[in-house]
Each structure stands twice: as structure tokens, then as C-alpha cells.
Amino acid sequence: MADASPIETHAHVLTLAEPLPLDSGRALAPVEIAYQTYGRLNAAKDNAIIVCHALTGDQHLASPHPKTGKPGWWSRVVGPNRPIDTNRFFVICSNVIGSCMGSSGPSSMADDGAPFAMRFPVITIRDMVRAQVALIDHLGIDRLHGIVGGSMGGMQALSWAANFPERCGAVLVLASAPRQSAQNIAFHEVGRQAIMADPEWKGGDYYTADLDDPRKVGPEAGLAVARMAAHITYLSEQGLTQKFGRRLQDRDAKTFGFDADFQVESYLRYQGLAFTDRFDANSYLYITRAMDYFDLAEEHGGRLANAFAGLKTRMCLVSFDTDWLYPTSESRAVAHAVNAAGAPVSFVELSAPFGHDSFLLDVPALDRVIEGFL
Amino acid sequence: MADASPIETHAHVLTLAEPLPLDSGRALAPVEIAYQTYGRLNAAKDNAIIVCHALTGDQHLASPHPKTGKPGWWSRVVGPNRPIDTNRFFVICSNVIGSCMGSSGPSSMADDGAPFAMRFPVITIRDMVRAQVALIDHLGIDRLHGIVGGSMGGMQALSWAANFPERCGAVLVLASAPRQSAQNIAFHEVGRQAIMADPEWKGGDYYTADLDDPRKVGPEAGLAVARMAAHITYLSEQGLTQKFGRRLQDRDAKTFGFDADFQVESYLRYQGLAFTDRFDANSYLYITRAMDYFDLAEEHGGRLANAFAGLKTRMCLVSFDTDWLYPTSESRAVAHAVNAAGAPVSFVELSAPFGHDSFLLDVPALDRVIEGFL
CATH class of the missing domain: 1.10.1740.110 (Rna Polymerase Sigma Factor; Chain: A)
Incomplete structure (x- = not known):
């Protein structure tokens, strides 16, 4: 299926003209968003897929990591003739705000020329998504063809669906949860x-x-x-x-x-x-703080189905039977809530021995789900 | 069932006359064993039960902890007319060697008058049991009426059964395993x-x-x-x-x-x-190192049933359905091995919401098992 064609990729940094309003009531400024793109945006600008990365992930999805030289963390999935086919799709992956791979985070310089350090505002998953919305605004994309994410990336995908449903095409959530558990x-x-x-x-x-x-x-x-x-x-x-x-x-x-x-x-x-x-x-x-604060039901009046009231597009949830960090019951709860909200949803539990990391590893059944859904 | 009678308890420290040989090939000297007794040893010296404590436990089983003032960690279970009835049994609990509540450990003084610190030899679960054997030798007890332990205490109970079967009466193992898993x-x-x-x-x-x-x-x-x-x-x-x-x-x-x-x-x-x-x-x-080194099968030629070849007495294993540290499958493996060795064994999985700590908490079904078995 996959071929060894070189992948077309570009590194970018967007500096926002305005401060980014945050859930805390504060605003972040300056804001830089480092992102990587793969493939080409078509003239109608309707072939873009955003991939949201996990806690310690980054924008180097399908091209070598600049510090470690290792292949991109999802090279197996993203590329020409791969499950997320860069011959068809324009794939965007941006480093989340708060991180350390080029987007604004605690190690970035504040306006006074010193690193933010702990002066950096506490952010939420929704704040990370707000930065991504600013990015697709900048790219002139009204509506994404797809939003894909695993683990914390899945939380971002859920937050997109809940808070920006009009910008969402198909939403694919892997090994994730609508809220962080006590454990x-x-x-x-x-x-x-x-x-x-x-x-x-x-x-x-x-x-x-x-x-x-x-x-x-x-x-x-x-x-x-x-x-x-x-x-x-x-x-x-x-x-x-x-x-x-x-x-x-x-x-x-x-x-x-x-x-x-x-x-x-x-x-x-x-x-x-x-x-x-x-x-x-x-x-x-x-x-980690942003993840702990994540509770999609709480954000929407205490009822998870409310979060998906505006959703018109398709959602797909995938869990893994050996994942004890974000177990199947969490994905099932989202599927029930999306269903209750009247949007089309599919849900599958895959069998894989790798635990939570299964979404990053060689699980052929996952590849088929991704390709089929998008 | 339980009454509020004051419990008769005595604190002791035994100093061994000889160095204690260890699995590492080294020997420990000097050796002090701090222990607490509850109830009275009868004239036939056949009513003694040794309770083996867990990783961070101590000998203060049913009387207040001298540092924290809190009730003994198993006061619920050990006392007059309690599941381990101190009106009938002479209950011994000794601080394991390597610990810090009076038995020799890294904070104890070596012969040169300075604390052992990391000069203390690495010990094993079997070494802890060797110290307990020296203790019952000192007390003139040929054969214990019972040996009871949860978690690391259960490892000690298993090690008693495997290495000193002629000294063992009934062996009760709670929430434990025959070896430490990779996780x-x-x-x-x-x-x-x-x-x-x-x-x-x-x-x-x-x-x-x-x-x-x-x-x-x-x-x-x-x-x-x-x-x-x-x-x-x-x-x-x-x-x-x-x-x-x-x-x-x-x-x-x-x-x-x-x-x-x-x-x-x-x-x-x-x-x-x-x-x-x-x-x-x-x-x-x-x-923790002693626990990690514990692998009863490895100690006995790679086959767990071999460990119980000399066992003539009864064994009972209890697991808890929410315990993911030492799950039911571990106790079941021991039950199968004891059975294969031809010794009488019973095994029960109890339902309790508290996870591994269930063996320390209020689980009435556990009390009934303990009382019935002993």
C-alpha cells in the first residue's frame, strides 16, 4: 500500500497579530504557532486535515524530528498512498501552545525579552484548539476535511467538534477520553x-x-x-x-x-x-495541567451530549482493548453522547497488545479504520 | 464479634548470636530483630501465628504505631475475639530486616559504629524469612500454627511454605504473587x-x-x-x-x-x-529490591510446583477483583502449583472496591475467610 515516494513537507511559523484569549480569562501574547504541512492545499481549500498531537508529541508528523533525527511519529500513517494520503490531502500538524517545539510555551520569550517560565498562563485543551483555529483562518480554510488525534490529540479533536462544529469535517478520535480520570x-x-x-x-x-x-x-x-x-x-x-x-x-x-x-x-x-x-x-x-483540566461535559453544562449539540458531521471513535489509561468505556461514553445529540457516530474497539501506545504503533486494523473513515 | 478488651502486647528486640547467611552469599551482622507479640504462647508452644508485613508495614500490628500514634495496621483483624483471636493464638509480627522500625536495616549501625547506609547487603524475601525462622527458634517454637501475610507479607508466607515447610502450619496468602511482574x-x-x-x-x-x-x-x-x-x-x-x-x-x-x-x-x-x-x-x-528479586519458580528450578514439593499443610489464597498490582491470575497460578504438588489448597477471589489495599481495609468477607481458615 505505502510507497517510498519522498513526502512534500514544509515547516512554518505563524505569528498571530492579536493576543489569544484563554479560558483562564487571561490572554497570551505574543503567540507563535510552529506547524508542518504535508501535501498541497487544493484551490477549493477543502482537502485539509489537521492532525492533533499528544502530550509529548510535536508537529513532525511524517518527517524527521529535528533534534533526534528519528522519523516522524506517524510516518507509518501519513504520506503518499498511506492511510492519510498526502497525494489527496493537505495535512497540517501544529505544535500545541504550551509546548517546546517552536510554538509559544514557557520556554519562549515574553515581551520583556526573558523566557515566560512560570509566568506563562495556564492553558486548556480548548486554548490549544483556539490557536489551531487561528492557524486555519490564516490559511484561508473555512472547513477542515478532517480532524484526527490520539490521546491528548483526541481531546483536541473532541474540543474542535464541541466548540467549532462549523469548521469540522470528519472527526476521528483515537485512544482518548472526554475527561481526565482521577487516576x-x-x-x-x-x-x-x-x-x-x-x-x-x-x-x-x-x-x-x-x-x-x-x-x-x-x-x-x-x-x-x-x-x-x-x-x-x-x-x-x-x-x-x-x-x-x-x-x-x-x-x-x-x-x-x-x-x-x-x-x-x-x-x-x-x-x-x-x-x-x-x-x-x-x-x-x-x-499535563491542560489535560487534567479537560472535562468536556463540565464545559457544556454538565451533560456530555450538550457538547455535541451543534455537530453535523461524522465522528469516529477508536479504542484499544489493552489501553488502561483511556479505556474503551471512555470512548463508548463519547459515542453514546454524540448519538444522543443526533450526529452520526461510529465506534470500534480494536485488539492490540501495546496498551495506550497502540495508536502510535503497527496496528493494521487501525490503518484500515483511518483510511476508510477519511 | 469484636470486643474492646485491651490487647496484651509486648515489644521485643532479639539480637542474633550468629551472622545471618544471605542469598547473595554475604552474611548480615550484627542482626537485630524487632518484634511485637500479642496474646500468650501456650505450654505446648503450638498456638503461634506469625503475621508477615508488607513493604511499608511494621510489627505494630494491633497496637499503636510509636511514631504516628495511629492504631496498628491490622487492629481490625487481630485482637481478642477478632478473626485472628489473641485469646486463642500467640501472634508474632516482626519488622523485616532491611526495614527501619527496629530490625537491622540500612539505617542501623554497622560494627564500625557508622550506619550501614548502602553498605547494607541486598536482601531477598527468603532472607527476611530466615530472620523470622531464627526468631521462632529463639522462642522455642518448632512449628507455627499459622503464617499469614498480604502483598509482600504474602511473598514471605509463600517463601515459608517453599523453604521451611516443616515449620509451617496453615499458610494464608492475601493479595500477593509468586513473583514480581515486569510492570x-x-x-x-x-x-x-x-x-x-x-x-x-x-x-x-x-x-x-x-x-x-x-x-x-x-x-x-x-x-x-x-x-x-x-x-x-x-x-x-x-x-x-x-x-x-x-x-x-x-x-x-x-x-x-x-x-x-x-x-x-x-x-x-x-x-x-x-x-x-x-x-x-x-x-x-x-x-523494593527484595520484592523485585522475588521469583519463587526461579528459586526452585524454574517450575512453581517444585516450590511446594515438601508442603504437607493447608494453604489458602485470597485475591481481590479490583487489585491490578497483584491480580487474581497470580493467586490462581499459585493455587494450581500447590495443587500440582499435592498439597491441600483453597483459593477465593473476593469482591471489594479498594484495589490492592483491600487486604488492609474493611472487607467483612475477608474476615470470615481468615477466621474460618485458621
Whole structure:
């Protein structure tokens, strides 16, 4: 199905002319939105699909990550003759505000020439979507052909459907939820406390004056611990057992010490360390906070179906049977609510061993759902 | 059923005359074992039950904790006319070696007059049991009437059954497993990394010269994060939702900041902080390591049934339907293995909303199982 044609991609940064109003009542200024596009916008401007990224994702959807050199995080799905076919569609992926890959976030310069750090306003999922609306306004796109997102990207897709239904074509929500559960808030809080307990966090003011300074700075140890804890929640117990079990790492026997005797320890330590090379700790605080604040029913009078009252377009929800972070029951609740609101909705639970991360991994059934729905 | 009679209890510390040989090949010396007894040993010395405590538990089973003043952690179960009836039984609970409540652990003095710290040998669950065997030898008890333990206490009970079957009466294992899973090792590793990443850990050498100095010392922030992460695993998603949901803490609206807006955040922060008042960070490292190393099948030629080849007595296993840390499948695997070894075994899964912590909480069906089995 997929071919190896080079993908046409362009990197852009949009600077908004106006401050962006936020759910908190504050406004963000200046606002930069870094985004990547794949394929070409047609003359009618009706072939655009926006892909919304997850907590630690970025706009480098189908082209190499500039820091790590790794292929784009959804190269498997987006490209010529792939499930999201860039021969047909103009695919947009923007870095969410609050993040650290070019869009305005805590590491960005405020108007006074110093990084925002913790002066950055607390944002919401809806605020992230507001920035994306400003982006499609800039591109002259009235209505998106499709909106696609997994995990926090799915929250953004739901927020698009609830708050900007007239701008939405087909809405595809993967491995997500209409609100963050108590357990998920709890895991995020562990991560935030790990970061803020690191003395190198310094109240968020850890950016060096010279941001080109290649020295690593900031609460890297705390951020690594946060990532390790989160990473466990992205995988299934079954997947961890299959992948690592109790196998030892490069040794024949336990060392009776505190080295990474087990493969799973070594793997987690690596995941934690690698993350600190590409992510900003304050961004981690702000984006997890936005997720914890997300509750689509609460935003719409306490009833989830109200959120979809204006929706005229199709929605599709996909969950994974081993995902315990955003389990199937969450997607089912959205499907029921959209149905109650009278909009067309489909819902499928796919079987995959990878837990929450299934939406990022090789699940051929998912590819078929994406291609068929869009 | 239960009455309010005062419970007869005594605190003891046993100093072993000989070094304790360990699975690592090393030996521990000196060895002190702090233990609490309830009720009276009869003349035949055949009415003793040993209760094995969990990771952060201690010997203060049914009498107030000396540091916190709170009732003993199993006061509900152990006492006159309670499920483990101290009018009938002589109940022993000893602090595991490696811990910090009086038995030898990393905060204890080595022979050179300085705390062991990380010079303390890495121990195993079987080593903890060896210390308990030395204790019943000291008490002149040939054979225990019963051995009871939940979680890590259940691992000890299993290790008793596997390694000292001739000393065992009835063995009761609650919410436990014959080995630590990859996911559980992963959660422990997050906790250890949180502690060791804290600059106050100082390679484990954080004990002040004057141990009576009331100043708090050590990697308290890291230990609190470790406890927070672990605490989530002790509860069920369902229990967290029922107890906290997305309710806010003492406020009417979100603050758009990083305070503990949600009740679940406030609760977790409290759990983390309270823990540091009563537990030693190095002990947390050593005891989690002992749990991670636990694999009863591996100890017995790779086949779990081999572990129970010498068992002549009854075993009972109890799991809880909402326990995702040590799920029912683990207890079932033990039941099958004991059965395959030809020893009498019973197994029950109880329904309770509290997750792994159910074995510590008010589950009347559990009380009936304990009373009936012993």
C-alpha cells in the first residue's frame, strides 16, 4: 500500500497579530504557532486535515524530528498512498501552545525579552484548539476535511467538534477520553511533583540567559522520573511481560545491587533520559495541567451530549482493548453522547497488545479504520 | 464479634548470636530483630501465628504505631475475639530486616559504629524469612500454627511454605504473587530513581552523625514522589473515581495554577509527605529490591510446583477483583502449583472496591475467610 515516494513537507511559523484569549480569562501574547504541512492545499481549500498531537508529541508528523533525527511519529500513517494520503490531502500538524517545539510555551520569550517560565498562563485543551483555529483562518480554510488525534490529540479533536462544529469535517478520535480520570490526574501529579521537587527546577527559572548554550539545564532528573512513571501507563501489563518479563539486562545473574539488573529497568531509564534531550520540563507541567483540566461535559453544562449539540458531521471513535489509561468505556461514553445529540457516530474497539501506545504503533486494523473513515 | 478488651502486647528486640547467611552469599551482622507479640504462647508452644508485613508495614500490628500514634495496621483483624483471636493464638509480627522500625536495616549501625547506609547487603524475601525462622527458634517454637501475610507479607508466607515447610502450619496468602511482574518492577524502579535522583540522597549517606537529631534529613522529596507513584498502584481506578472523581479541593473553581486543585492531588501529596515522617528512604530501596528479586519458580528450578514439593499443610489464597498490582491470575497460578504438588489448597477471589489495599481495609468477607481458615 505505502510507497517510498519522498513526502512534500514544509515547516512554518505563524505569528498571530492579536493576543489569544484563554479560558483562564487571561490572554497570551505574543503567540507563535510552529506547524508542518504535508501535501498541497487544493484551490477549493477543502482537502485539509489537521492532525492533533499528544502530550509529548510535536508537529513532525511524517518527517524527521529535528533534534533526534528519528522519523516522524506517524510516518507509518501519513504520506503518499498511506492511510492519510498526502497525494489527496493537505495535512497540517501544529505544535500545541504550551509546548517546546517552536510554538509559544514557557520556554519562549515574553515581551520583556526573558523566557515566560512560570509566568506563562495556564492553558486548556480548548486554548490549544483556539490557536489551531487561528492557524486555519490564516490559511484561508473555512472547513477542515478532517480532524484526527490520539490521546491528548483526541481531546483536541473532541474540543474542535464541541466548540467549532462549523469548521469540522470528519472527526476521528483515537485512544482518548472526554475527561481526565482521577487516576490519570494522579499519575500526572506524580510527574509534576517529581519535576518541582528537583532543586534544578528553581521555581521554573532554570533557563540560561544564553539559550543557545548547549549545556543541559533544568530539572532533568525530575523530568526523567516523570517520564518513567508516565511511560508505564502507556504500555499494557501484558505488553511489558511479553517484551521484557523478568529477563536480565546483559548479565547472567542478579547483581545484588541497584544497577538496572532487569531489562525493564534499563528500558525505563533510557526512556527517561532520552526524553530530557527533547522536552522542556515546564512544558510538561503546563500540558499535563491542560489535560487534567479537560472535562468536556463540565464545559457544556454538565451533560456530555450538550457538547455535541451543534455537530453535523461524522465522528469516529477508536479504542484499544489493552489501553488502561483511556479505556474503551471512555470512548463508548463519547459515542453514546454524540448519538444522543443526533450526529452520526461510529465506534470500534480494536485488539492490540501495546496498551495506550497502540495508536502510535503497527496496528493494521487501525490503518484500515483511518483510511476508510477519511 | 469484636470486643474492646485491651490487647496484651509486648515489644521485643532479639539480637542474633550468629551472622545471618544471605542469598547473595554475604552474611548480615550484627542482626537485630524487632518484634511485637500479642496474646500468650501456650505450654505446648503450638498456638503461634506469625503475621508477615508488607513493604511499608511494621510489627505494630494491633497496637499503636510509636511514631504516628495511629492504631496498628491490622487492629481490625487481630485482637481478642477478632478473626485472628489473641485469646486463642500467640501472634508474632516482626519488622523485616532491611526495614527501619527496629530490625537491622540500612539505617542501623554497622560494627564500625557508622550506619550501614548502602553498605547494607541486598536482601531477598527468603532472607527476611530466615530472620523470622531464627526468631521462632529463639522462642522455642518448632512449628507455627499459622503464617499469614498480604502483598509482600504474602511473598514471605509463600517463601515459608517453599523453604521451611516443616515449620509451617496453615499458610494464608492475601493479595500477593509468586513473583514480581515486569510492570511492578517498573513502578518500583520509578520510586528508586526518584529517591536516588534527589541530591539529598547523597549516595545513601544522608544520616546525620547524631541520629537523635530531630531534624529531618535525607531525600524526603524523592521518597514522597516514590510513595505517591506507589500509592496509585495500591488503589483501583474505580476506587479513586468513587473517592475523589474530579472534585476540587476546598475551592469552587480551578485556579489555573499548579496548586492541588483536585482532591486526588491533595490526597496524594499528603500521602507522600506523611510517609517521609515514618520511613527511611534507603529501606525503601532495599525492600523494593527484595520484592523485585522475588521469583519463587526461579528459586526452585524454574517450575512453581517444585516450590511446594515438601508442603504437607493447608494453604489458602485470597485475591481481590479490583487489585491490578497483584491480580487474581497470580493467586490462581499459585493455587494450581500447590495443587500440582499435592498439597491441600483453597483459593477465593473476593469482591471489594479498594484495589490492592483491600487486604488492609474493611472487607467483612475477608474476615470470615481468615477466621474460618485458621
